[in-house]
Amino acid sequence: MVTPVALYLVYDSGSRPKPGEISLAHNGILFLDELAEFDRKALDVLREPLETGRISISRAARQAEFPARFQLVAAMNPCPQGYDCDLGPHCRCTPEQRRRHRGRISAPLLDRIDLSIEVPRLPRDVLMDPGPPPESTEQVRSRVAACRDRQLARQGKLNAALSGREAEGICTLAPAHQQLLETAMDRFRLSARAYHRILRVARTLADMDGAPRIEAHHLMEALSYRAMDRWRASEA
Ligand SMILES: [Zn+2]
Known part of the structure; x- marks a missing residue:
């Protein structure tokens, strides 16, 4: 599980705050794979930089503020067993398990995501024959x-x-x-x-x-x- 500290800031050996992943992604893309595996509190802190493009953290009388204007891209499985299951014929997750899994992304965070799409697994014949080449x-x-x-x-x-x-x-x-x-x-x-x-x-x-x-x-x-x-x- 990724801790808030690694996402938002890290401390060097002199315990000075240094920019974390979201600031390293400033003016670029922050890709969070397996979004549902992140600590829910850590994800909720993303709301501030998604709105303001900055992250400010005060801890132990220290205040740190870093730029964090990034494009958030994230991926997650639709149900908790992920690849083995993926809502296909082998999915044995209960509705409650699925609900809890998806509920890890809070409504306020979801509100700040412009586009979310389901990507069904491609049947093998479609994978093997991708059709005409896409635009360059x-x-x-x-x-x-x-x-x-x-x-x-x-x-x-x-x-x-x-x-x-x-x-x-x-x-x-x-x-x-x-x-x-x-x-x-x-x-x-x-x-x-x-x-x-x-x-x-x-x-x-x-x-x-x-x-x-x-x-x-x-x-x-x-x-x-x-x-x-x-x-x-x-x-x-
Ligand atoms: Zn499942």
């Missing part, structure tokens, strides 16, 4: 760069940096789409924070398309990236 990194890069340029031209910052209020002003929905989002909010019991995140993601998908407005399919796609909220709602 260079092609994807130019699409992403164009999308970022649209955001900077419109509002002087990226969609991810919009405050909740700014998101409501910029990521506007047609009335019918607003109704759709409100229905999803009730059904999956989403918070105001999740609401703003869905708006930003939908606006980003529209920007990827070069579309002036958020269309229904952008909103539906943004909602489809809330897999863990659906787990939570189905098990509540």
Whole structure:
């Protein structure tokens, strides 16, 4: 189990605080594999840097603050026995075991994750025959760069940096789409924070398309990236 200290800061031999993993990932990617294996309290401390891009810790009359603006990427198994089971025909986990496993990721942390998807294990024949080659990194890069340029031209910052209020002003929905989002909010019991995140993601998908407005399919796609909220709602 990874302790909070290793994630947030470490002490050198003179017990001076030094940056931990989240600060070493500043301006980069922090990848947490097997997220459910982390100490739940340690994960909850991630909320502050995910909001502010900084981590401050006071301990024994010492105060340490380090930059920590990272992109969080995490992976976990859907049930506690992991690879051997993976909800396939061999899954013998009880609903209670699954609920406890998934409950290790708190609702407030989940709220701060923009996209969560289920990745089913690929059947062997699909693995062996991956189909036509995907886009090259260079092609994807130019699409992403164009999308970022649209955001900077419109509002002087990226969609991810919009405050909740700014998101409501910029990521506007047609009335019918607003109704759709409100229905999803009730059904999956989403918070105001999740609401703003869905708006930003939908606006980003529209920007990827070069579309002036958020269309229904952008909103539906943004909602489809809330897999863990659906787990939570189905098990509540
Ligand atoms: Zn299982």
